[in-house]
Amino acid sequence: MIEITNLSHSLGVKTVLRKIDLQIPDNTVLGIVGINGAGKSTLLRLLAGVYLPDAGYIRYDDRSPADPETRRDIFFLPDDPYYSSFMTPLSLFDYYLTFHPNMDRETYDRLLGAYKIDPAGKMRNFSKGMRRQVFIALALAVKPRYLLLDEAFDGLDPLSRKIFKDAIISLVEEGRTTVLIASHSLRELEDFCDRFILIDDNVIKEQGDIAEHVGRLCKFELAFTEAVTEELFRGLPIASLIIKNRFVRIVLEGDSAEMRERLERLSPAVMDEMPLDFEETFIHDVRKEGMIV
Amino acid sequence: MTNVKQYFRSHLKANLRLITYIFAAVLVVSFLFGIENQPTSRYDFELQKTFDDYKCTLNIPVTILAILTYVIPVMEFSFFKRRVNLDCAYALPISRRAMGMVHYVTGLITLFGAFSASYLVNLLLLISRGKGWFDFSVLPEHFLLCLLVGFAVYSVFVFVFNEANTKGDGIWFIVLYTFVWVLVLSALGEVFDSMLIYEANKFPWGSLFDLTNSYKYIVEMDNPDNATFWQSPDMIAWFAFWVSLGISSFVGFFLTFGKRRMEKTEEISDSYFGFRTLIPIFAVSGMIFFGEEIVFWVIIELLAILGYTIYRRGFHYKKSDIAILLALFILLFI
Numbered sequence: 304m305i306e307i308t309n310l311s312h313s314l315g316v317k318t319v320l321r322k323i324d325l326q327i328p329d330n331t332v333l334g335i336v337g338i339n340g341a342g343k344s345t346l347l348r349l350l351a352g353v354y355l356p357d358a359g360y361i362r363y364d365d366r367s368p369a370d371p372e373t374r375r376d377i378f379f380l381p382d383d384p385y386y387s388s389f390m391t392p393l394s395l396f397d398y399y400l401t402f403h404p405n406m407d408r409e410t411y412d413r414l415l416g417a418y419k420i421d422p423a424g425k426m427r428n429f430s431k432g433m434r435r436q437v438f439i440a441l442a443l444a445v446k447p448r449y450l451l452l453d454e455a456f457d458g459l460d461p462l463s464r465k466i467f468k469d470a471i472i473s474l475v476e477e478g479r480t481t482v483l484i485a486s487h488s489l490r491e492l493e494d495f496c497d498r499f500i501l502i503d504d505n506v507i508k509e510q511g512d513i514a515e516h517v518g519r520l521c522k523f524e525l526a527f528t529e530a531v532t533e534e535l536f537r538g539l540p541i542a543s544l545i546i547k548n549r550f551v552r553i554v555l556e557g558d559s560a561e562m563r564e565r566l567e568r569l570s571p572a573v574m575d576e577m578p579l580d581f582e583e584t585f586i587h588d589v590r591k592e593g594m595i596v
Numbered sequence: 597m598t599n600v601k602q603y604f605r606s607h608l609k610a611n612l613r614l615i616t617y618i619f620a621a622v623l624v625v626s627f628l629f630g631i632e633n634q635p636t637s638r639y640d641f642e643l644q645k646t647f648d649d650y651k652c653t654l655n656i657p658v659t660i661l662a663i664l665t666y667v668i669p670v671m672e673f674s675f676f677k678r679r680v681n682l683d684c685a686y687a688l689p690i691s692r693r694a695m696g697m698v699h700y701v702t703g704l705i706t707l708f709g710a711f712s713a714s715y716l717v718n719l720l721l722l723i724s725r726g727k728g729w730f731d732f733s734v735l736p737e738h739f740l741l742c743l744l745v746g747f748a749v750y751s752v753f754v755f756v757f758n759e760a761n762t763k764g765d766g767i768w769f770i771v772l773y774t775f776v777w778v779l780v781l782s783a784l785g786e787v788f789d790s791m792l793i794y795e796a797n798k799f800p801w802g803s804l805f806d807l808t809n810s811y812k813y814i815v816e817m818d819n820p821d822n823a824t825f826w827q828s829p830d831m832i833a834w835f836a837f838w839v840s841l842g843i844s845s846f847v848g849f850f851l852t853f854g855k856r857r858m859e860k861t862e863e864i865s866d867s868y869f870g871f872r873t874l875i876p877i878f879a880v881s882g883m884i885f886f887g888e889e890i891v892f893w894v895i896i897e898l899l900a901i902l903g904y905t906i907y908r909r910g911f912h913y914k915k916s917d918i919a920i921l922l923a924l925f926i927l928l929f930i
Binding site: 314315348351352353354355371372373374375377378379381383384385387389397398401402 | 599602603605606610613680681682683684685686687688689690691694857858859863
């Protein structure tokens with residue numbers, strides 16, 4: 304289990320994280336979400352032992368990430384990982400093998416094959432997406448107990464994303480890996496994350512199960528016989544409301560069956576419930592918190 | 597410990613190409629300058645024969661040693677001046693101090709190895725002249741003294757380079773530390789009216805070249821009286837000063853490297869061993885040294901402003917900077 308207690312950190316004079324408390328059970332896939340500059344990457348760097356916290360502590364089963372031995376169980380993939388100009392995917396594997404002697408060559412080769420990467424090619428000649436694929440293959444070949452991924456989907460095409468997600472799912476299903484993933488691709492996170500945390504204003508604003516969180520809101524599209532105004536919807540728990548003459552798109556907070564019943568009382572000519580995903584929920588959350596307008 | 601050995605091996609492997617280039621360059625330069633050594637003809641009346649006397653070219657490996665003490669700290673520690681690199685490096689299962697020591701030792705091995713190779717090439721070229729004029733028995737002593745000074749200056753430059761948060765600032769620190777002693781000792785020599793301080797006042801490598809000349813005299817058996825020059829009080833003072841500074845720098849590097857915060861990387865270099873202290877020291881020492889030469893004082897004031905502009909990467913001076921500049925300006929009028 305990862306235990307974060309009273310964790311605070313500043314970058315220069317700017318406080319980035321303030322008194323964070325969080326427990327992450329083993330074998331969980333946790334999505335870390337927040338707007339740009341919210342502190343997602345800082346949290347991952349603190350968890351990886353790259354930053355040393357100003358206050359509070361992080362424990363991996365009572366071990367600190369400041370201890371190099373703890374970091375043997377951690378693999379951190381930053382958004383812009385390091386490689387030297389002479390490195391090839393093969394030499395990169397050898398380099399990491401120094402620190403993770405149990406790395407799985409078969410997984411690495413299989414993923415490089417799936418991504419159609421030349422193992423002997425110079426990485427400096429690869430595109431950003433190809434380099435990302437190499438590092439993803441590397442992270443999965445390490446099979447760490449704790450996998451920390453920052454903007455993992457950045458630069459990946461849809462097929463690469465699918466291969467990556469499938470590999471993460473099978474790694475977690477093997478039963479020994481906890482994955483923490485910070486990303487702006489919330490639709491991707493929704494597919495395989497068990498839990499999420501939303502960081503804003505230096506603290507964890509929301510956390511919980513993604514499905515439950517998405518289920519808090521429901522979205523409807525309605526058509527009326529005459530033009531309507533906001534006045535008609537007064538009293539409803541509105542998360543967002545868009546009115547265009549006779550047509551309305553409304554997101555409400557609460558149980559969808561109950562909300563459908565309340566909307567039916569307004570006598571729309573047509574009413575459809577639309578699927579709502581994690582990304583839309585996130586946008587509603589951040590609007591509500593005043594993070595964006 | 598296993599991690600350290602593994603990291604050392606992989607670091608050496610990763611840098612092998614660069615180290616090979618350095619060795620190749622050193623060997624080629626040593627050889628080319630060595631064979632350029634032109635003899636002086638001497639006629640031996642007893643044997644009624646002309647001999648070619650060659651000069652001992654010990655300055656070649658010493659020059660290479662001096663140049664490499666600037667190049668190698670930058671080569672070994674530039675890696676730690678980019679956040680992108682540190683994101684991955686500091687997440688590896690090895691302590692930061694151990695990682696720093698691996699880079700330090702690799703640099704020292706490269707430095708000593710390249711110097712030794714150059715020394716050997718020169719020695720072989722000298723032997724190949726084979727005129728029996730050379731007494732090589734003192735060379736091991738000279739070689740070891742060079743290594744000691746090499747260690748000292750390398751350690752000072754490694755320490756000051758790592759006090760900077762960017763590669764550019766680190767290079768500035770190394771350059772400034774080359775000159776700061778000259779200026780400070782000159783100023784102290786003026787204040788205390790001490791010839792010892794004044795004569796010991798040399799660039800890091802100045803006295804090593806003097807020392808090397810002493811050995812050259814012995815090797816050439818040209819002027820044995822000069823051979824004891826290196827045992828003069830100012831030379832011993834210089835030697836003791838640099839060796840102490842080297843040891844202190846190594847200890848400082850060892851104690852502080854593991855505690856450096858990654859988030860300071862690429863930020864303004866605010867260390868007390870950097871611009872913050874060096875600019876006032878340079879300015880005050882310069883003003884003392886140049887005495888009442890008002891033109892130099894104005895130049896020093898302008899250089900101090902330039903220094904703070906480099907330090908703050910623009911005109912974003914802090915109150916303390918302005919206070920120092922004002923104090924220097926007031927001194928100008930007093």
